[in-house]
Amino acid sequence: MKKIPGYRRYVPGTQPPHLHPPYVSSIKRAPLQPLVALPHTLSEITGPLFERDIADVKACDLTRQHSGEPLGERIIVSGRVLDENSRPVPHTLVEIWQANAAGRYLHNIDQHHAPLDPNFTGSGHAVTDSEGRYRFVTIRPGEYPWGNHHNAWRPAHIHFSLFGPAFATRLVTQMYFQGDPLIPFDPIFNCTEDEKARNRLISQFDWETTIPSQALGYRFDIVLSGRESTPMETHAHGEKL
């Protein structure tokens, strides 16, 4: 059987360590034994695929999931999903979740003294198009306090979850907003050593996707691990399933 190339390993320093004591929750949950390096096999270079119609229109417009409009500043969050070889990652599932404009999550363990919004769930998902593009309409999430240390506040952020083409390309991250004064103080944002890698988590205000009189646009491109060597021919052969 022909050998199939695996996916690239992370560049040192560009990913967080498992243990990052300033983020207190990592102290009792991070493994202490070294990870076991595993060469990629068929189990890692394949991964879950989802139907292209798994996300409907409402799923990518978080302002239209209820009878009324949510409170807050409406924004467009869009970008491209690419691999390390600059190739678009088409038809891949992107999931997001976030707090409402007041900085409150629709979740029973969120006890922050801020109002819930009956018109905002804070959950969305989309499938990238053939060029790897995705687009969400949502509201700008609020900052909120958390118990990590005295007077700890999370900068405004949106959680992102992506699959990519393989088990090895899975990614969960958070998107931040340009100019947020809380970013330099956030132990979660700061968990990655490489400053450039960290700063790529900050979305950029974008005139091109801003809609006049409606919503400001923010651009957030996401890069998933790419193939190690020249990728095998794109799979033009039909799927059996």
Next chain:
Amino acid sequence: MSLQTTTWQTVGPFFRIGFSWLYRDNLTEPGVSGERLEIAGRILDGDGKPVPDGIVEIWQANSHGKYAHPDDPQEKPGELGFTGYGRVPTDDAGSFHFTTIKPGRVPGPDGKLQAPHLAVSVFTRGLLRRLVTRIYFPEEPSNAEDFALKLVEPGRRETLIAKRIEGRTGELEWNVKLQGEGEAVFFDI
């Protein structure tokens, strides 16, 4: 290489909002071939306390050892109704469970077949990126020659192998100790 993989960030405590629409605790459908198994376990932290805000994701081949994915070049039958993907949350006791079938063997890097296994991602608040591990099966002779198990020091291999529950056929137990005594084996992939 022109770009760099985006930096991971923790799923935090509120991932249910984004993840629950795709919870799948039963990977099988009627008519899917293979030995049906219920796998249950707990995620525990370094103090042995349950992790109530965790997620386990499963990726696996079908009973013939074929992945539902175009990059699997094997001439083996796919099965309608079997995607091989599961996603389950932990509850207040740190417990999770899912129903699936025992996968067939798939090739390893040396061309030899691997022992049947599930690829697993663990996400919790406090984990800055996912932990990758595998679930192997008890009383499986091919475990002895599996390349990935052989990469692990012998004393720690058992954390990767699910256990039978006495008197309950078709049920397996597999726990994830994140840290400390009995720490599970996690892979760098």
